[in-house]
Amino acid sequence: MGIFEPFRAIGYITTNVPFSVQRLGTETFVTVSVGKAWQIYNCAKLSLVLVGPQLPKKIRALASYREYTFAANGSSIAVFKRAHQVATWSRHGAKVNHLLLFGAHILSVDVEGNIFTWAFKEIDKSLAPVGHVMLEDNFTPSCIMHPDTYLNKVIVGSQEGSLQLWNISTRKKLYEFKGWKSSISCCVSSPALDVVGIGCADGKIHVHNIRYDEEIVSFSHSTRGAVTALSFRTDGQPLLASGGSSGVISIWNLEKRRLQSIIREAHDCSITSLYFFANEPVLMSSSMDNSLKMWIFDTSDGDPRLLRFRSGHSAPPLCIKFYANGRHILSAGQDRAFRLFSVIQDQQSRELSQRHVSKRAKKLRLKEEEIKLKPVIAFDVAEIRQRDWCNVVTCHRDTAQAYVWRLQNFVLGEHILTPCTEDQTPVKACTISACGNFAILGTAGGWIERFNLQSGISRGSYLDALEGKGAAHDGEVIGLACDSTNTIMVSAGYHGDIKVWDFKGRELKSRWEIGNSLVKIVYHRVNGLLATVADDLVIRLYDVIALRMVRKFEGHTDRITDMCFSEDGKWLLTSSMDGSLRIWDVILARQIDAMQVDVSITALSLSPNMDVLATTHVDQNGVYLWVNRAMFSGSANFESYGSRNEILSVKLPSVAPVEGSPENDSEKTILDAPLQDTSHSTKLDKQIPDLVTLSLLPKSQWQSLINLDIIKARNKPIEPPKKPERAPFFLPSIPSLSGEILFKSGESADKEKDTQAGEALSNGKKSDLPPSQFLQYLQSSVDVGNFSAFTDYIKSLSPSALDMELRMLQVIDDDDQEMDKRPELYFIELLLDYFVHEISCRNNFEFIQAVIRLFLKIHGETIRCQSKLQDKARKLLEVQSAVWQRVDKLFQSTRCMVTFLSNSQF
Numbered sequence: 086m087g088i089f090e091p092f093r094a095i096g097y098i099t100t101n102v103p104f105s106v107q108r109l110g111t112e113t114f115v116t117v118s119v120g121k122a123w124q125i126y127n128c129a130k131l132s133l134v135l136v137g138p139q140l141p142k143k144i145r146a147l148a149s150y151r152e153y154t155f156a157a158n159g160s161s162i163a164v165f166k167r168a169h170q171v172a173t174w175s176r177h178g179a180k181v182n183h184l185l186l187f188g189a190h191i192l193s194v195d196v197e198g199n200i201f202t203w204a205f206k207e208i209d210k211s212l213a214p215v216g217h218v219m220l221e222d223n224f225t226p227s228c229i230m231h232p233d234t235y236l237n238k239v240i241v242g243s244q245e246g247s248l249q250l251w252n253i254s255t256r257k258k259l260y261e262f263k264g265w266k267s268s269i270s271c272c273v274s275s276p277a278l279d280v281v282g283i284g285c286a287d288g289k290i291h292v293h294n295i296r297y298d299e300e301i302v303s304f305s306h307s308t309r310g311a312v313t314a315l316s317f318r319t320d321g322q323p324l325l326a327s328g329g330s331s332g333v334i335s336i337w338n339l340e341k342r343r344l345q346s347i348i349r350e351a352h353d354c355s356i357t358s359l360y361f362f363a364n365e366p367v368l369m370s371s372s373m374d375n376s377l378k379m380w381i382f383d384t385s386d387g388d389p390r391l392l393r394f395r396s397g398h399s400a401p402p403l404c405i406k407f408y409a410n411g412r413h414i415l416s417a418g419q420d421r422a423f424r425l426f427s428v429i430q431d432q433q434s435r436e437l438s439q440r441h442v443s444k445r446a447k448k449l450r451l452k453e454e455e456i457k458l459k460p461v462i463a464f465d466v467a468e469i470r471q472r473d474w475c476n477v478v479t480c481h482r483d484t485a486q487a488y489v490w491r492l493q494n495f496v497l498g499e500h501i502l503t504p505c506t507e508d509q510t511p512v513k514a515c516t517i518s519a520c521g522n523f524a525i526l527g528t529a530g531g532w533i534e535r536f537n538l539q540s541g542i543s544r545g546s547y548l549d550a551l552e553g554k555g556a557a558h559d560g561e562v563i564g565l566a567c568d569s570t571n572t573i574m575v576s577a578g579y580h581g582d583i584k585v586w587d588f589k590g591r592e593l594k595s596r597w598e599i600g601n602s603l604v605k606i607v608y609h610r611v612n613g614l615l616a617t618v619a620d621d622l623v624i625r626l627y628d629v630i631a632l633r634m635v636r637k638f639e640g641h642t643d644r645i646t647d648m649c650f651s652e653d654g655k656w657l658l659t660s661s662m663d664g665s666l667r668i669w670d671v672i673l674a675r676q677i678d679a680m681q682v683d684v685s686i687t688a689l690s691l692s693p694n695m696d697v698l699a700t701t702h703v704d705q706n707g708v709y710l711w712v713n714r715a716m717f718s719g720s721a722n723f724e725s726y727g728s729r730n731e732i733l734s735v736k737l738p739s740v741a742p743v744e745g746s747p748e749n750d751s752e753k754t755i756l757d758a759p760l761q762d763t764s765h766s767t768k769l770d771k772q773i774p775d776l777v778t779l780s781l782l783p784k785s786q787w788q789s790l791i792n793l794d795i796i797k798a799r800n801k802p803i804e805p806p807k808k809p810e811r812a813p814f815f816l817p818s819i820p821s822l823s824g825e826i827l828f829k830s831g832e833s834a835d836k837e838k839d840t841q842a843g844e845a846l847s848n849g850k851k852s853d854l855p856p857s858q859f860l861q862y863l864q865s866s867v868d869v870g871n872f873s874a875f876t877d878y879i880k881s882l883s884p885s886a887l888d889m890e891l892r893m894l895q896v897i898d899d900d901d902q903e904m905d906k907r908p909e910l911y912f913i914e915l916l917l918d919y920f921v922h923e924i925s926c927r928n929n930f931e932f933i934q935a936v937i938r939l940f941l942k943i944h945g946e947t948i949r950c951q952s953k954l955q956d957k958a959r960k961l962l963e964v965q966s967a968v969w970q971r972v973d974k975l976f977q978s979t980r981c982m983v984t985f986l987s988n989s990q991f
Contacts (some may be wrong), residue, residue, distance in 0.1 A: 121324055239253060328358075442456050
């Protein structure tokens with residue numbers, strides 16, 4: 086495995102597979118498909134609650150029942166109980182396109198007309214189907230539904246336009262409806278008995294009575310494409326919702342038999358599912374545009390409004406960049422959307438607003454897509470001024486202006502940056518200065534201009550007197566960069582010329598030629614290195630100050646799509662259309678890793694902490710995350726990674742961990758392993774010599790052991806508790822002879838136990854100590870020779886509980902003639918051995934010191950009177966002194982060094 090390994094994919098909400106809705110108690114859950122995996126959302130806030138594992142093929146149909154989820158992939162059906170796959174049904178010989186929950190059974194329909202019946206409640210006994218129906222040869226199934234109150238019967242629609250009523254129990258066809266000479270795309274049951282809704286590919290909707298084979302009413306929206314989804318409202322309103330292939334949702338009034346309202350911009354692509362919640366005025370819709378939306382009918386005119394939604398890119402992203410210290414990712418896609426994805430919480434992902442797109446589209450009678458800005462081709466972001474003004478600038482395809490965004494409010498800014506050129510050519514490159522005050526734009530005509538982000542006013546242009554047209558470059562500007570001190574500005578032209586400008590004076594300082602057409606440049610502000618990519622597939626690194634080439638990397642065999650530096654400037658990551666991702670070590674001037682993916686990378690970005698790599702790929706709508714193994718493995722051995730001749734083939738990350746992946750294996754090991762010593766799980770393999778290891782406990786926990794007497798004195802009550810004058814009516818009580826009320830509560834039993842324990846202690850009944858868990862852990866640790874389990878136990882105790890356990894070993898009656906045989910002395914001796922061992926190993930140093938202090942405070946007098954314990958105490962003193970002298974020597978050395986450096990004059 087290389088430096089980066091697959092982690093997960095974000096930005097996927099749903100696909101073209103219809104969702105499955107179920108109600109559990111008072112909550113409603115929807116199961117959606119995301120390629121080869123499935124996800125479950127809670128409809129209350131559309132929050133993600135469960136992600137299913139990765140399947141070998143893409144999901145083609147879904148069904149759900151309580152904690153079971155059924156996913157058809159290829160010709161097999163995977164059965165899941167929560168997130169764990171419990172069975173696979175594989176009797177089909179063709180692809181399964183439809184699944185139907187049928188009581189305690191699941192009906193599956195394949196493209197060849199086979200209908201199998203599966204009993205999932207007895208899945209442990211048999212994986213064979215309990216029934217099979219073979220449809221006719223000239224009947225290609227396109228949908229299946231169960232009419233309400235029709236026992237053991239289903240209706241199957243066909244692409245030929247006819248419908249058939251089948252009895253699944255007797256496996257007989259009962260009736261065939263002639264149809265309407267158009268392919269049937271969907272069929273749903275209505276709240277009225279014997280009535281179903283049928284949607285056809287010609288755009289017509291038929292409300293049909295299947296008992297009498299009569300049509301009640303029909304609607305048509307042929308101008309909005311084929312009918313792809315239907316749903317009846319069930320809260321008493323006679324409404325029918327229909328979705329079309331154009332992304333429009335139509336609401337039909339069944340009583341008035343006319344169109345009531347239209348949601349024109351419901352989705353950008355064909356609608357795959359519609360569902361009215363039971364007895365609620367809420368409609369849920371999903372589409373191929375990677376979105377899931379909920380609409381509520383609560384307006385005065387009865388029109389629906391958007392209640393909540395979850396969405397991602399409906400077209401592949403073009404460029405990405407980490408933001409907010411790696412917690413978020415900015416992504417610009419071909420769908421004209423500019424999005425902010427959260428790496429930590431998916432629910433925080435959102436699309437940046439382009440200011441009242443829906444209202445402007447309605448007013449101008451245009452589509453929202455026509456109102457939106459064109460796709461972003463380049464952008465830059467500065468976090469330093471995000472609270473003051475706009476901190477993102479974007480360049481758009483074939484657009485002569487650049488736009489600014491304010492991430493503080495997730496909205497498009499008020500300023501539009503327009504270069505003052507004679508010929509309005511599109512803006513191709515942009516950058517923001519390190520201070521966050523200026524944005525610099527480069528156009529396709531070679532013009533470079535600087536703008537103030539706060540006011541949007543132009544602050545001058547960069548001109549080269551040698552260029553004929555009075556521009557900065559003779560051709561397109563393909564890249565811009567500023568240093569960290571606003572001293573210089575670097576620009577690159579398409580024809581291979583790189584120029585260094587004085588940032589403030591806008592004068593040309595130096596220039597050099599690459600010799601080939603440039604494709605992309607990336608500048609690292611800390612080390613001052615400029616990475617360039619030319620059409621000869623060679624990556625060159627230049628020192629901008631020294632004006633010379635310092636590194637040259639070769640290895641890609643196709644067009645290089647993107648590249649980025651690591652935060653420390655030691656690595657350079659490059660991607661290419663040949664499907665490879667290569668990591669170059671700038672210091673060692675060689676490749677340290679290379680991996681091959683199935684789908685070529687189009688854009689990449691490395692987080693500031695260098696722990697997560699984000700990539701986008703050809704024809705993929707999501708953002709893929711990779712984890713840096715070198716950050717978590719303790720030591721990075723780059724010699725074992727790929728060289729120029731070795732490229733590791735890696736699969737893309739999935740929405741859910743792949744079966745058998747390192748993430749799953751490690752999780753399975755942790756969950757299946759018995760409870761054992763966990764204190765070493767977070768430790769390094771080898772402890773550093775002459776240093777001590779802390780316990781990582783809260784400071785208050787071990788400090789309370791030292792100041793326990795002060796805490797008890799402070800918390801001591803001022804006055805004794807008063808007996809209530811009158812008992813509450815709900816407490817059981819019994820009258821006494823004196824007339825007082827006696828409560829039968831657990832308090833009297835506890836007082837009785839405490840009294841018995843006190844009498845036992847006062848009478849010296851300590852010959853047999855009670856088998857407390859504290860003593861059992863101590864004894865077992867001595868028998869095994871490993872004190873780690875005992876250390877974990879006492880670390881889990883509260884300060885007062887640990888104080889009580891140590892006081893239980895006190896010798897109450899020291900006048901006994903057989904003191905050497907008392908069990909208290911034996912356990913005190915074991916504790917001294919434990920302290921010697923822990924101090925020698927230098928583990929849990931601050932916690933052990935606090936425990937020793939409390940232990941000596943309680944048992945110091947007993948140790949002083951017993952010669953055997955005195956020898957153990959001397960040994961503890963010697964070990965403690967030796968360890969502390971080494972640590973104190975390091976402390977003093979460090980103090981001297983800090984004092985010397987702080988007093989030095991540089």
